[in-house]
Amino acid sequence: DGMTEEWNSRQLLANYQTKTKTITAVTFSDDGDLLASGDSDGFVTLYQASKTNQAYEHYHSFSSHQTTFDYLKSINIFSAIKQIRFLPKHTTSDYLLSTNEKTIKLWKIGQKNIKRNNNTEPDSLFPKVSTQSKEIYSEEAKTYKMAHEYDIHSIDILTDGESFLSADDLSINLWNFESSQAFNVTNTIPDVVENTQEVITCTTTHPTHNSLFIWGTSTGCVNLGDLRSSSIVDSPNSVYKGKIIAQSESFFSEILSSLSSVAFSEDGNTILARDYLSLHLWDIRKRKKPIDSILLFNHYRPHLCSLYVDNSIFDPFSCSFGKDDDTLITGSYNNNLVFYNRNTSAQDSLYVGTDPEGESGEIDTENKVLQMYLHKQKNVLATAGSNILSVFFSEH
Amino acid sequence: WAHIVSIIVDQISEMAGEQEEVLQIFADEMKTEDKFLRLNAVRNLSVVATALGGEATREHLLPFLQEVLDDDDEILLCIAEQVSNLTELVGSENTHSLLPVLESLASVEENIVRAKAVEVIISIFEEMDSESVNSHIFPLVTRMVGAYWFTSKKSACEIIPPVYSRSDNETKEKLVEYFKNLAEDEIPMVRKSAANELKNLVGFMNKNDIVEDLLPTYHDLAHDDQDSVRILGVNNSTAIASVVGDDNEALITVITDLFKDKSWRVRYAMAEKVDVLCELCSPQVRQAFVLRRFMRLMKDSEAEVRAASARKISAIAKGISVESVVENILPIVDKLKVDEEKYVRSALASDISNLAPLLGGEICVQRIVPLVLELLKDEFSEVRFNIINNLDEITNIIGIEELAQNLLHAIVQLAEDPQWRVRIKIIEYTPLLASLLGETTFTERLSALCIAWLGDRVFSVRQAASENLHTITQLFGIPWANTNIIPKIQELAHNSNYLYRMTSLFTVSTLCAIVGPEEIQGIMIPLVVNMANDSVPNIRFNVCKTLQELSLLVDSNYVQNEIKPCLTQLLEDEDRDVRYFASLALQKCNQ
Numbered sequence: 001d002g003m004t005e006e007w008n009s010r011q012l013l014a015n016y017q018t019k020t021k022t023i024t025a026v027t028f029s030d031d032g033d034l035l036a037s038g039d040s041d042g043f044v045t046l047y048q049a050s051k052t053n054q055a056y057e058h059y060h061s062f063s064s065h066q067t068t069f070d071y072l073k074s075i076n077i078f079s080a081i082k083q084i085r086f087l088p089k090h091t092t093s094d095y096l097l098s099t100n101e102k103t104i105k106l107w108k109i110g111q112k113n114i115k116r117n118n119n120t121e122p123d124s125l126f127p128k129v130s131t132q133s134k135e136i137y138s139e140e141a142k143t144y145k146m147a148h149e150y151d152i153h154s155i156d157i158l159t160d161g162e163s164f165l166s167a168d169d170l171s172i173n174l175w176n177f178e179s180s181q182a183f184n185v186t187n188t189i190p191d192v193v194e195n196t197q198e199v200i201t202c203t204t205t206h207p208t209h210n211s212l213f214i215w216g217t218s219t220g221c222v223n224l225g226d227l228r229s230s231s232i233v234d235s236p237n238s239v240y241k242g243k244i245i246a247q248s249e250s251f252f253s254e255i256l257s258s259l260s261s262v263a264f265s266e267d268g269n270t271i272l273a274r275d276y277l278s279l280h281l282w283d284i285r286k287r288k289k290p291i292d293s294i295l296l297f298n299h300y301r302p303h304l305c306s307l308y309v310d311n312s313i314f315d316p317f318s319c320s321f322g323k324d325d326d327t328l329i330t331g332s333y334n335n336n337l338v339f340y341n342r343n344t345s346a347q348d349s350l351y352v353g354t355d356p357e358g359e360s361g362e363i364d365t366e367n368k369v370l371q372m373y374l375h376k377q378k379n380v381l382a383t384a385g386s387n388i389l390s391v392f393f394s395e396h
Numbered sequence: 397w398a399h400i401v402s403i404i405v406d407q408i409s410e411m412a413g414e415q416e417e418v419l420q421i422f423a424d425e426m427k428t429e430d431k432f433l434r435l436n437a438v439r440n441l442s443v444v445a446t447a448l449g450g451e452a453t454r455e456h457l458l459p460f461l462q463e464v465l466d467d468d469d470e471i472l473l474c475i476a477e478q479v480s481n482l483t484e485l486v487g488s489e490n491t492h493s494l495l496p497v498l499e500s501l502a503s504v505e506e507n508i509v510r511a512k513a514v515e516v517i518i519s520i521f522e523e524m525d526s527e528s529v530n531s532h533i534f535p536l537v538t539r540m541v542g543a544y545w546f547t548s549k550k551s552a553c554e555i556i557p558p559v560y561s562r563s564d565n566e567t568k569e570k571l572v573e574y575f576k577n578l579a580e581d582e583i584p585m586v587r588k589s590a591a592n593e594l595k596n597l598v599g600f601m602n603k604n605d606i607v608e609d610l611l612p613t614y615h616d617l618a619h620d621d622q623d624s625v626r627i628l629g630v631n632n633s634t635a636i637a638s639v640v641g642d643d644n645e646a647l648i649t650v651i652t653d654l655f656k657d658k659s660w661r662v663r664y665a666m667a668e669k670v671d672v673l674c675e676l677c678s679p680q681v682r683q684a685f686v687l688r689r690f691m692r693l694m695k696d697s698e699a700e701v702r703a704a705s706a707r708k709i710s711a712i713a714k715g716i717s718v719e720s721v722v723e724n725i726l727p728i729v730d731k732l733k734v735d736e737e738k739y740v741r742s743a744l745a746s747d748i749s750n751l752a753p754l755l756g757g758e759i760c761v762q763r764i765v766p767l768v769l770e771l772l773k774d775e776f777s778e779v780r781f782n783i784i785n786n787l788d789e790i791t792n793i794i795g796i797e798e799l800a801q802n803l804l805h806a807i808v809q810l811a812e813d814p815q816w817r818v819r820i821k822i823i824e825y826t827p828l829l830a831s832l833l834g835e836t837t838f839t840e841r842l843s844a845l846c847i848a849w850l851g852d853r854v855f856s857v858r859q860a861a862s863e864n865l866h867t868i869t870q871l872f873g874i875p876w877a878n879t880n881i882i883p884k885i886q887e888l889a890h891n892s893n894y895l896y897r898m899t900s901l902f903t904v905s906t907l908c909a910i911v912g913p914e915e916i917q918g919i920m921i922p923l924v925v926n927m928a929n930d931s932v933p934n935i936r937f938n939v940c941k942t943l944q945e946l947s948l949l950v951d952s953n954y955v956q957n958e959i960k961p962c963l964t965q966l967l968e969d970e971d972r973d974v975r976y977f978a979s980l981a982l983q984k985c986n987q
Contacts, residue, residue, distance in 0.1 A: 088583075090505070090545055090546045090547065090583070090585075091503075091504075091505045091545045091547055092545075093505060095505075108505075110466075111466075112466055113466055159584070159622075160584045160585075160588075160622045160623070160624050161583070161584055161585055162584075162585065162588075162624060178507065209621075210584075210621060210622050210623060211623065211659065227623075227659070228623065228658045228659035228660060228661070229658075229660065229697075229698075230660055230697070230698045230699075231660060231698060231699070231700050
């Protein structure tokens, strides 16, 4: 239990009072200078690390996506931001990708000098320009649309800095930033769509290798694809599939094995996957058996029926490695962020809510930590619990 | 022109009063919120500069421009374009004063602006004298190479080759040093830029320098982590090979590695350039090295690579002996023709016929013809089309008889394909087939088809069929048309469906351009005039349109006696459109 003690300094960045507006995406820029959060109304809010003290200040917000209506299918396309990813910073402006369920947009966040002409020298009428202040603006640089039949759930940028992947339930596309054309790299659509047994639930790219990426499925598989091997990665290059830790096969077995998120370790050799009750660790070189499967949330089991009824069983919790590869972090209910140490098998919780409550046996599904992002170099942990966005600073 | 400009300038100066006011006006316009006003102001930059004159431009306008460069990309692009027009104004010995603005623009994130700025810098550099180059261009390159943001480094990669070509030996060494550093930069996009520019640099270097200085860099870039960098090694290989020759071991090693690269995209790029490479090599190297590698590509695991190499078969075959083709390439071709990917088969079909002239009659009959016949029966229509398209290559060697039977079968199948676009395509090939088959065979087997197309369900097909008849008539002559086509058109004119009657009308107008006056007067016009009483208004006004065209082809007496009465009758038609077209036609007749 000492794992969460270091995260003792907390800054509350946002606390939405309305239940309808939730935070749906959280990410840091590569250097940790900017923190971006996306919400269900399609807004992206940016916070910048202060230079003077350990805090983040509001930098800019803009409306990234609006809810639109698809006339052909007679359904709404919601504005909720599914994921945000920063591009590596290469000029004074910042670029980020933000996506809702159908359209991905590249946003440029820049600073404009507000200029004044000062004619300070009376004998010269040539204007001198001076900068009074900077104004931050956001501009939609590119739109990547009409490439996904189903709802997009993940995007991730490849290490060459020039391309990115976007994934929906049955396909993954490769885009080049400059062009607006997508190339399909993975397509799991069966001949008859109604026969779909397995959907893609999450995707992420390898941290260092340009051609590798993984996707998790609803049957608990992690698939590794290599963009070099063929133009369409129809069958994954490696599949990591284990047995579900189930005392008995139950009605919920299939739903419980669906992966909600996958992540790579910093060196890219270990894969972390989260299904509803457990975390699974795989070494990418060993496909037959996971390194470990950690049943963290067995206490949900008695409540599965009610969790199923209110749809909480489908909550997409994210997961990540901690500051070193021995610590694993994932979100849960009651506004708790769960830490797990692989060496000691110890578990600890960090409360990220605003009203510390007493020990309650109830599982509070209204307050859950779905999004989190740890920036190792800057020692900051950002968490989004439904409508609360906080950052935690480590004392180390 | 100069005279007019100077008048305008004088007037502007008069209107503006002082030079300062001109700049003030410009500065104010650049402050506005409205992007279009700013854009307009920038478009008139040369006017402002002319009004200010060379000196004031250098001392005040250009520094001012430096301050307003955090603007919209569209405006920045315009600034870059306008600056390039200022070279004459600032004076040819002072063009370096334009460089600071361009240097800033060359570090912008947006590619179009950056590329334009680089282009302008290079064009200014080309006109500069050597002293200015040393005192201004070289420091500029140095700054860009060491810049913080990667965009400047990208621009530096593009500027180094032309600057190298005009530098002394000492500077050349430094520039190569810079280039090598850029090729090792930690940001992939800089390395990609370096890889892209390597071939241009090679163009300016002599063989020894390339071998000593550039080969190691070329090697490293071709083994880079990123696919996008390695892939550029392909073009660099051909550039270096053309200077250094094919016996350099380091070069051969890199090329071998590229052929074997793990990423299919790199192998694909090699497949596309393998013919260029082949040509640069001596016959022994071709046989021993390029051919072996090419054979591997034809058997590659990735379909795209196989398709790309299939397109290069004849190009490679040109460079090696006939025996070698038969022994090495044809066996693999036999496998490709049954490849499970239709695009591979399609690519093969588009190139296979080109082998015929290289192999000669006997081998052609033995090996190529069976191949072609099999591809003609392929289930994917594009494969069949690609064969038909290049048939003349084969028939030139062996004549049409061997293929005729199967060819006709394939054509008939395609002609009845349920997809209308396929039907149109085969119609487009018909004239070629007609010339290959000769009049007798064609008339026997295909002319009925040509007429049948006139009755297709789809309008575009009917239209294409009409035009086809025009081309065939040109090929075979009017008597042929008289015997084979015109009777059928007359029949069509009495069809119960008005759409087919329209088709016959349309065909008449396309044919009239080429048939003789006897046909026009004896058959065509009477046919058209007959339809003036048709029950459908569309037919009637098309009659007017057709008569209008036909009237140009006959003498005025005929027009008076036959055409005008018909049109006059239609002037009284109950349908408005008919009356309109009739009056239009009469107008034209009267002219």
